[in-house]
Amino acid sequence: xxxxxxxAQIGIGYRYEIHDWTLAxxxxxxxxxxxxxxxLVGGAARREAIAALVGQIPLIAHGIGLSVGTAVLPDxxxxxxxxxxxxxxxxxxxxxxxxxxKVPGIDLANLLPLPRTEEVAEQVINNVNFVKxxxxxxxxxxxxxxxxxxxxxSTMGEAEFLxxxxxxxxxxxxxxxxxxxxxxxxxxYDPRAFVDSLPADQVLEIHxxxxxxxxxxxxxSHSQPVSPETLGLLDYVMQVCEPRSIILERDDRxxxxxxxxxxxxxxxxxxGRGNENAKSAVA
Numbered sequence: 001x002x003x004x005x006x007x008a009q010i011g012i013g014y015r016y017e018i019h020d021w022t023l024a025x026x027x028x029x030x031x032x033x034x035x036x037x038x039x040l041v042g043g044a045a046r047r048e049a050i051a052a053l054v055g056q057i058p059l060i061a062h063g064i065g066l067s068v069g070t071a072v073l074p075d076x077x078x079x080x081x082x083x084x085x086x087x088x089x090x091x092x093x094x095x096x097x098x099x100x101x102k103v104p105g106i107d108l109a110n111l112l113p114l115p116r117t118e119e120v121a122e123q124v125i126n127n128v129n130f131v132k133x134x135x136x137x138x139x140x141x142x143x144x145x146x147x148x149x150x151x152x153x154s155t156m157g158e159a160e161f162l163x164x165x166x167x168x169x170x171x172x173x174x175x176x177x178x179x180x181x182x183x184x185x186x187x188x189y190d191p192r193a194f195v196d197s198l199p200a201d202q203v204l205e206i207h208x209x210x211x212x213x214x215x216x217x218x219x220x221s222h223s224q225p226v227s228p229e230t231l232g233l234l235d236y237v238m239q240v241c242e243p244r245s246i247i248l249e250r251d252d253r254x255x256x257x258x259x260x261x262x263x264x265x266x267x268x269x270x271x272g273r274g275n276e277n278a279k280s281a282v283a
Contacts, residue, residue, distance in 0.1 A: 008206070008238075009058065009245040010267055016046045017254045026057055028264060033247040036061045036094065039085050051088065060093040060205070060245060061086060061138075062174075068127045068142070069100035069114040079134035086138050093245075095141035095174040095205060096131075098124070098162060113147035116154040116161040121168075128169040141205060142166055143174035146182040146220040158183065159197040166202055173198060176207040177237060178220055181230050185218040191233050195240065203241040208234060208267060209249040223252035226263045235270050246271065 009030035014022060016038065022029075032053060039050045053059060063082070066074055086094060099111040114120050132140050144162055156164070166173055175198065184191040210224035226248070234246075248263050 007271055008243045010264060010271065011057075011245065011247055012260065012264065013062070013247055013249045013251075014050065014053070015250065015254055016042065016049055018257060018260075019049050021257050025261070028261065029057065031058045031060060031245050031247070033060050033062050033245075034089060034091070036063045036082055036085055037065045039089070040081055054088075054090055059089055059091050060247075061089070061091045061095070062143075062247075063094065063096040064111075065101065066096040066131065067101040068096060068098065068124050068131070069112075069120070070102055070104070070127070071123055072104055073130050074127055076134065079131060083135045083137070086135065092138055093141070093205070094135065094138040095143055095172075097145050098142045098165065099145045111145050111147075113145065113150065114161075115151040116156040116158065118155070121156075121161060121164055124165050125168045128165065128171060132169065132171075139172060139204075140169075141172040141174040143176050143207065144179050145176070146179040148186075148217075150187070157197075159194050163197070163199065167199070172204040173202045174205045174207060175203045175237065175241070175243070176209070177234050178207065178209040178211065178226070178230050181227070181233055182211060182218045182220045192236055195233070195237055198241075200241045203237070204244050206234070206237065206243045206246040207249055208246060208263070210263070221252060222249050225259045226266060231266055231270055234267065235273065238271060238273075 011029040011031035011033060014032045014034050034050055039047055065078070097111050100114055101111060102108055142162065142165060144158065162173065180191045180194050184194065208226050208230065209220065209222045210226045211219045211221040212224055246267055248260065248267060250260055
Protein backbone atom coordinates (compact mmCIF):
# COMPACT_ATOMS: atom_id res chain seq x y z
CA UNK A 1 0.00 0.00 0.00
CA UNK A 2 1.40 3.38 -1.04
CA UNK A 3 1.78 6.11 1.59
CA UNK A 4 1.30 9.58 0.15
CA UNK A 5 2.18 12.81 1.93
CA UNK A 6 -0.54 13.82 4.36
CA UNK A 7 -2.09 17.21 3.70
CA ALA A 8 -0.80 19.92 6.01
CA GLN A 9 -3.25 21.54 8.41
CA ILE A 10 -4.13 24.97 7.03
CA GLY A 11 -5.26 27.91 9.09
CA ILE A 12 -4.72 31.52 10.06
CA GLY A 13 -3.06 33.44 12.81
CA TYR A 14 -5.81 34.22 15.32
CA ARG A 15 -6.49 37.96 15.67
CA TYR A 16 -8.92 39.20 18.30
CA GLU A 17 -10.03 42.03 16.01
CA ILE A 18 -11.76 39.50 13.72
CA HIS A 19 -12.80 37.06 16.45
CA ASP A 20 -16.47 36.92 15.42
CA TRP A 21 -15.61 36.33 11.76
CA THR A 22 -13.10 33.65 12.72
CA LEU A 23 -15.67 31.79 14.83
CA ALA A 24 -18.28 32.06 12.08
CA UNK A 25 -15.83 30.52 9.63
CA UNK A 26 -14.12 28.04 11.93
CA UNK A 27 -14.98 25.14 9.63
CA UNK A 28 -12.77 26.75 6.96
CA UNK A 29 -9.64 26.17 9.05
CA UNK A 30 -7.88 23.06 10.31
CA UNK A 31 -5.85 24.91 12.94
CA UNK A 32 -5.38 28.36 14.45
CA UNK A 33 -2.08 29.87 15.49
CA UNK A 34 -2.15 31.83 18.74
CA UNK A 35 0.34 34.61 19.37
CA UNK A 36 1.26 33.53 22.88
CA UNK A 37 2.17 37.07 23.98
CA UNK A 38 -1.37 38.24 23.14
CA UNK A 39 -2.69 35.60 25.51
CA LEU A 40 -0.25 36.60 28.26
CA VAL A 41 -0.55 40.39 28.14
CA GLY A 42 -3.38 41.20 25.72
CA GLY A 43 -6.01 41.86 28.37
CA ALA A 44 -8.79 39.84 29.96
CA ALA A 45 -11.20 39.89 26.99
CA ARG A 46 -8.58 38.68 24.54
CA ARG A 47 -7.37 36.04 26.97
CA GLU A 48 -10.89 34.71 27.54
CA ALA A 49 -11.59 34.64 23.79
CA ILE A 50 -8.44 32.63 23.13
CA ALA A 51 -9.12 30.24 26.01
CA ALA A 52 -12.61 29.59 24.64
CA LEU A 53 -11.07 28.17 21.45
CA VAL A 54 -9.68 25.18 23.33
CA GLY A 55 -11.55 22.07 22.24
CA GLN A 56 -13.12 23.79 19.23
CA ILE A 57 -10.10 23.60 16.94
CA PRO A 58 -6.43 22.54 17.28
CA LEU A 59 -4.14 25.37 18.38
CA ILE A 60 -0.44 26.04 17.88
CA ALA A 61 1.56 28.91 19.35
CA HIS A 62 3.90 31.55 17.98
CA GLY A 63 5.80 34.14 20.01
CA ILE A 64 7.13 37.65 19.47
CA GLY A 65 8.83 38.48 22.77
CA LEU A 66 11.51 35.86 23.36
CA SER A 67 14.51 37.47 21.61
CA VAL A 68 16.73 34.39 21.37
CA GLY A 69 19.44 36.63 19.92
CA THR A 70 19.93 38.69 23.07
CA ALA A 71 23.34 38.02 24.65
CA VAL A 72 21.83 36.92 27.98
CA LEU A 73 19.61 33.99 28.88
CA PRO A 74 15.87 34.57 28.38
CA ASP A 75 13.82 35.66 31.36
CA UNK A 76 12.80 32.63 33.45
CA UNK A 77 9.52 34.14 34.61
CA UNK A 78 8.50 34.88 31.02
CA UNK A 79 9.30 31.30 30.02
CA UNK A 80 7.41 29.88 32.98
CA UNK A 81 4.40 31.98 31.98
CA UNK A 82 4.64 30.62 28.45
CA UNK A 83 4.84 27.06 29.75
CA UNK A 84 1.69 27.59 31.81
CA UNK A 85 -0.12 29.18 28.88
CA UNK A 86 0.78 26.31 26.56
CA UNK A 87 -0.57 23.89 29.15
CA UNK A 88 -3.80 25.87 29.62
CA UNK A 89 -4.36 26.05 25.85
CA UNK A 90 -3.36 22.41 25.28
CA UNK A 91 -0.68 23.45 22.78
CA UNK A 92 2.26 21.20 21.94
CA UNK A 93 3.98 23.32 19.23
CA UNK A 94 5.58 26.70 19.94
CA UNK A 95 7.75 28.74 17.57
CA UNK A 96 9.67 32.00 17.79
CA UNK A 97 11.78 34.20 15.54
CA UNK A 98 15.50 33.78 15.02
CA UNK A 99 15.98 37.43 15.85
CA UNK A 100 16.91 40.14 18.32
CA UNK A 101 13.99 42.07 19.80
CA LYS A 102 15.45 43.43 23.02
CA VAL A 103 18.62 44.16 24.92
CA PRO A 104 18.72 44.04 28.73
CA GLY A 105 16.27 46.65 29.96
CA ILE A 106 15.21 47.88 26.54
CA ASP A 107 12.49 46.50 24.22
CA LEU A 108 13.50 47.36 20.65
CA ALA A 109 9.93 46.80 19.37
CA ASN A 110 11.15 45.21 16.16
CA LEU A 111 12.53 41.96 14.77
CA LEU A 112 16.18 42.64 14.05
CA PRO A 113 18.59 40.25 12.31
CA LEU A 114 21.66 38.81 13.98
CA PRO A 115 25.30 38.85 12.89
CA ARG A 116 25.70 35.35 11.48
CA THR A 117 28.92 34.35 13.20
CA GLU A 118 29.98 31.29 15.19
CA GLU A 119 30.11 33.35 18.40
CA VAL A 120 26.54 34.59 17.98
CA ALA A 121 25.37 31.11 16.99
CA GLU A 122 26.85 29.70 20.20
CA GLN A 123 24.97 32.28 22.28
CA VAL A 124 21.70 31.56 20.47
CA ILE A 125 22.18 27.81 20.92
CA ASN A 126 22.66 28.35 24.67
CA ASN A 127 19.52 30.48 24.79
CA VAL A 128 17.41 28.00 22.82
CA ASN A 129 18.56 25.09 24.97
CA PHE A 130 17.57 27.09 28.04
CA VAL A 131 14.15 27.81 26.51
CA LYS A 132 13.62 24.12 25.80
CA UNK A 133 14.56 23.23 29.37
CA UNK A 134 11.80 25.55 30.70
CA UNK A 135 9.08 24.38 28.28
CA UNK A 136 9.88 20.68 27.91
CA UNK A 137 6.31 19.71 27.03
CA UNK A 138 6.30 21.60 23.73
CA UNK A 139 8.12 21.14 20.45
CA UNK A 140 10.13 24.32 19.78
CA UNK A 141 10.80 25.88 16.38
CA UNK A 142 12.61 28.89 14.93
CA UNK A 143 11.43 31.13 12.10
CA UNK A 144 13.53 32.84 9.45
CA UNK A 145 12.84 36.58 9.46
CA UNK A 146 12.90 39.27 6.78
CA UNK A 147 15.49 41.98 7.33
CA UNK A 148 16.30 45.45 6.04
CA UNK A 149 20.06 45.35 6.70
CA UNK A 150 22.86 42.85 7.15
CA UNK A 151 26.13 42.84 9.08
CA UNK A 152 29.52 42.97 7.35
CA UNK A 153 30.98 40.65 10.01
CA SER A 154 28.59 37.80 9.09
CA THR A 155 30.52 34.68 8.09
CA MET A 156 27.54 32.40 7.36
CA GLY A 157 24.64 32.54 4.98
CA GLU A 158 21.09 32.88 6.27
CA ALA A 159 20.15 29.23 5.70
CA GLU A 160 23.47 27.96 7.06
CA PHE A 161 22.99 29.94 10.27
CA LEU A 162 19.40 28.73 10.72
CA UNK A 163 20.36 25.13 9.98
CA UNK A 164 23.24 25.18 12.47
CA UNK A 165 21.12 26.46 15.35
CA UNK A 166 18.17 24.16 14.68
CA UNK A 167 20.45 21.15 14.28
CA UNK A 168 22.40 21.80 17.47
CA UNK A 169 19.26 22.43 19.54
CA UNK A 170 17.02 19.81 17.91
CA UNK A 171 14.51 22.52 17.00
CA UNK A 172 12.22 22.44 14.01
CA UNK A 173 12.17 25.09 11.28
CA UNK A 174 9.22 27.43 10.94
CA UNK A 175 9.71 28.41 7.30
CA UNK A 176 8.24 31.81 6.48
CA UNK A 177 7.85 31.56 2.71
CA UNK A 178 7.05 35.25 2.26
CA UNK A 179 10.23 36.17 4.15
CA UNK A 180 12.26 34.02 1.77
CA UNK A 181 10.68 35.81 -1.19
CA UNK A 182 11.24 39.23 0.41
CA UNK A 183 14.89 38.57 1.23
CA UNK A 184 15.60 36.93 -2.13
CA UNK A 185 14.23 39.99 -3.90
CA UNK A 186 16.03 42.52 -1.71
CA UNK A 187 19.35 40.64 -1.58
CA UNK A 188 19.25 39.02 -5.02
CA TYR A 189 19.42 35.29 -4.41
CA ASP A 190 17.48 32.26 -5.65
CA PRO A 191 14.59 31.49 -3.25
CA ARG A 192 14.42 27.87 -4.41
CA ALA A 193 18.10 27.41 -3.66
CA PHE A 194 17.39 28.69 -0.15
CA VAL A 195 14.64 26.08 0.28
CA ASP A 196 16.91 23.36 -1.13
CA SER A 197 19.57 24.19 1.47
CA LEU A 198 17.21 23.45 4.37
CA PRO A 199 16.85 19.94 5.85
CA ALA A 200 13.42 19.02 4.49
CA ASP A 201 12.51 16.84 7.45
CA GLN A 202 12.96 19.77 9.87
CA VAL A 203 10.57 22.12 8.03
CA LEU A 204 7.48 21.30 10.08
CA GLU A 205 5.52 24.56 9.95
CA ILE A 206 5.09 27.29 7.34
CA HIS A 207 4.02 30.92 7.44
CA UNK A 208 2.44 32.70 4.48
CA UNK A 209 1.73 36.42 4.18
CA UNK A 210 1.43 39.28 1.72
CA UNK A 211 3.36 42.53 1.49
CA UNK A 212 4.12 45.34 -0.94
CA UNK A 213 6.91 47.18 -2.72
CA UNK A 214 8.19 50.55 -1.52
CA UNK A 215 10.19 51.91 -4.43
CA UNK A 216 12.52 48.95 -5.17
CA UNK A 217 12.30 47.32 -1.75
CA UNK A 218 9.88 44.54 -0.92
CA UNK A 219 8.24 44.96 2.52
CA UNK A 220 6.87 42.13 4.65
CA SER A 221 3.80 43.97 5.93
CA HIS A 222 1.24 41.19 6.54
CA SER A 223 -1.32 43.56 5.03
CA GLN A 224 -1.95 42.40 1.46
CA PRO A 225 -3.08 39.25 -0.34
CA VAL A 226 -0.43 36.57 -0.80
CA SER A 227 1.37 37.19 -4.07
CA PRO A 228 1.50 34.69 -6.95
CA GLU A 229 5.29 34.60 -6.44
CA THR A 230 4.90 33.51 -2.81
CA LEU A 231 2.24 30.94 -3.72
CA GLY A 232 4.61 29.64 -6.40
CA LEU A 233 7.39 29.20 -3.86
CA LEU A 234 4.97 27.40 -1.53
CA ASP A 235 4.21 25.04 -4.40
CA TYR A 236 7.94 24.29 -4.66
CA VAL A 237 8.29 23.87 -0.87
CA MET A 238 5.46 21.33 -0.88
CA GLN A 239 7.38 19.25 -3.43
CA VAL A 240 10.36 18.81 -1.10
CA CYS A 241 9.00 19.24 2.44
CA GLU A 242 6.14 17.76 4.48
CA PRO A 243 5.04 20.51 6.88
CA ARG A 244 2.41 19.69 9.47
CA SER A 245 0.78 23.13 9.30
CA ILE A 246 0.58 26.19 7.06
CA ILE A 247 -0.53 29.45 8.66
CA LEU A 248 -1.67 32.61 6.90
CA GLU A 249 -0.55 35.70 8.81
CA ARG A 250 -2.52 38.93 8.58
CA ASP A 251 -1.86 41.90 10.89
CA ASP A 252 -3.17 44.93 9.00
CA ARG A 253 -6.29 45.63 6.96
CA UNK A 254 -7.95 42.90 8.99
CA UNK A 255 -11.38 44.02 7.82
CA UNK A 256 -10.58 42.67 4.35
CA UNK A 257 -11.84 39.23 5.38
CA UNK A 258 -12.69 38.29 1.78
CA UNK A 259 -8.98 38.57 0.98
CA UNK A 260 -8.12 36.37 3.96
CA UNK A 261 -10.64 33.72 2.88
CA UNK A 262 -9.35 33.86 -0.70
CA UNK A 263 -5.75 33.41 0.50
CA UNK A 264 -6.71 30.35 2.55
CA UNK A 265 -8.43 28.88 -0.53
CA UNK A 266 -5.38 29.63 -2.68
CA UNK A 267 -3.11 27.90 -0.16
CA UNK A 268 -5.42 24.87 -0.14
CA UNK A 269 -5.24 24.74 -3.93
CA UNK A 270 -1.44 24.73 -3.83
CA UNK A 271 -1.35 21.99 -1.20
CA GLY A 272 -3.88 19.98 -3.19
CA ARG A 273 -1.70 20.18 -6.30
CA GLY A 274 1.28 19.04 -4.27
CA ASN A 275 -0.60 15.99 -3.04
CA GLU A 276 -1.71 15.13 -6.56
CA ASN A 277 1.86 15.46 -7.82
CA ALA A 278 3.08 13.12 -5.07
CA LYS A 279 0.49 10.54 -6.06
CA SER A 280 1.40 10.81 -9.75
CA ALA A 281 5.09 10.33 -9.00
CA VAL A 282 4.47 6.87 -7.51
CA ALA A 283 1.55 5.78 -9.70
